[in-house]
Amino acid sequence: MKKNIAIIMGGYSSEYDISIKSGNVVHKFLDNSKFNAYRIIISKEKWVYVDLENNESPIDKSDFSVTVEGKKIRFDCVFNAIHGTPGEDGLIQAYFELLGLPHTSCNHYQSALTFNKRDLLSSLKPYGIPCAQSYYVNAGDHIDERAIIDKVGLPCFVKANRAGSSYGISKVYKQEDLTAAIANAFTEDDEVIIESFLDGTEVSVGVITYQNEIKVLPITEIVSENDFFDYEAKYLGQSQEITPAMITKPQEKAVTDLAEFIYRTLRLKGYTRSEFIFMDDTPYLLEVNTTPGLTEESILPQQAAAAGIDLKTLFSSAIEEALR
Numbered sequence: 151m152k153k154n155i156a157i158i159m160g161g162y163s164s165e166y167d168i169s170i171k172s173g174n175v176v177h178k179f180l181d182n183s184k185f186n187a188y189r190i191i192i193s194k195e196k197w198v199y200v201d202l203e204n205n206e207s208p209i210d211k212s213d214f215s216v217t218v219e220g221k222k223i224r225f226d227c228v229f230n231a232i233h234g235t236p237g238e239d240g241l242i243q244a245y246f247e248l249l250g251l252p253h254t255s256c257n258h259y260q261s262a263l264t265f266n267k268r269d270l271l272s273s274l275k276p277y278g279i280p281c282a283q284s285y286y287v288n289a290g291d292h293i294d295e296r297a298i299i300d301k302v303g304l305p306c307f308v309k310a311n312r313a314g315s316s317y318g319i320s321k322v323y324k325q326e327d328l329t330a331a332i333a334n335a336f337t338e339d340d341e342v343i344i345e346s347f348l349d350g351t352e353v354s355v356g357v358i359t360y361q362n363e364i365k366v367l368p369i370t371e372i373v374s375e376n377d378f379f380d381y382e383a384k385y386l387g388q389s390q391e392i393t394p395a396m397i398t399k400p401q402e403k404a405v406t407d408l409a410e411f412i413y414r415t416l417r418l419k420g421y422t423r424s425e426f427i428f429m430d431d432t433p434y435l436l437e438v439n440t441t442p443g444l445t446e447e448s449i450l451p452q453q454a455a456a457a458g459i460d461l462k463t464l465f466s467s468a469i470e471e472a473l474r
Contacts, residue, residue, distance in 0.1 A: 152186050153226040160191045163234030164317045172444040173231035179461040228253040238441040239265040254468040255420045256440045264438040267343050280434045282345040289340035295328050302346040310338035348427040355409040356423045356453040359471050366406050367453035371395035393456045405433040
């Protein structure tokens with residue numbers, strides 16, 4: 151009997167539209183010989199199942215079911231395609247875990263930890279994982295520009311602590327631009343992380359659980375046409391994403407081993423994509439994404455294709471692993 155799969159998409163953050171695109175790609179390529187796929191759009195205003203004619207049916211949040219034409223539909227598994235809150239920060243994972251409903255993403259603690267850049271880097275620091283110098287600012291704090299620059303230097307990156315897709319991020323070259331950059335980051339989150347600039351080769355490493363084993367996918371090198379890998383570079387074609395990356399064998403081994411170590415150490419599952427910058431042959435960790443983009447142009451599907459895994463197989467595997 152085919153399994154009922156809820157593909158959740160949307161969310162509460164600026165990444166809503168990107169998540170809708172990811173969710174629709176999952177719906178398009180999900181193996182309909184194995185699964186009945188249901189598009190579930192989650193927003194602050196409503197949680198609804200949307201059929202192919204765009205008719206909406208409300209989700210019963212008490213058990214995450216939906217009634218269509220008088221028939222109550224329960225789901226066997228949730229495919230999580232929500233970027234940002236509540237799908238990438240642990241909130242919806244905790245809800246599904248309370249309901250006992252399998253889902254394709256990390257568990258709630260790991261999702262919350264990785265989504266919080268400051269906490270992620272702090273938790274990995276005892277393992278000696280290299281990362282940029284950083285300085286933290288919360289909403290309402292006094293901003294000591296001199297102290298910030300003394301610690302991280304210029305140029306530096308100002309980032310919203312809990313946001314994705316490069317929302318709320320600025321590269322700052324001059325002290326007088328620092329306060330405006332922090333204000334911009336505060337539009338996405340009330341916590342900010344300011345990091346030193348690492349001048350090196352940027353790579354993205356996908357690590358997934360596939361056929362009951364942890365698998366590191368071919369590495370992608372990111373060459374942005376802009377000043378850094380910002381929103382336009384990620385989504386509007388203003389970058390080159392080269393898979394496999396044009397890096398040396400020692401670099402490839404170093405970053406592959408480190409990405410797998412992080413996945414195992416944090417006890418991650420499902421799909422992840424970690425970002426690094428090489429300083430000589432040493433990979434410095436930038437962040438870990440536990441709900442990466444899943445459009446046909448997104449980095450992780452590109453990496454899977456380079457590994458000989460098509461989207462139908464990739465998506466089926468995620469559900470099979472969750473059900474396992």
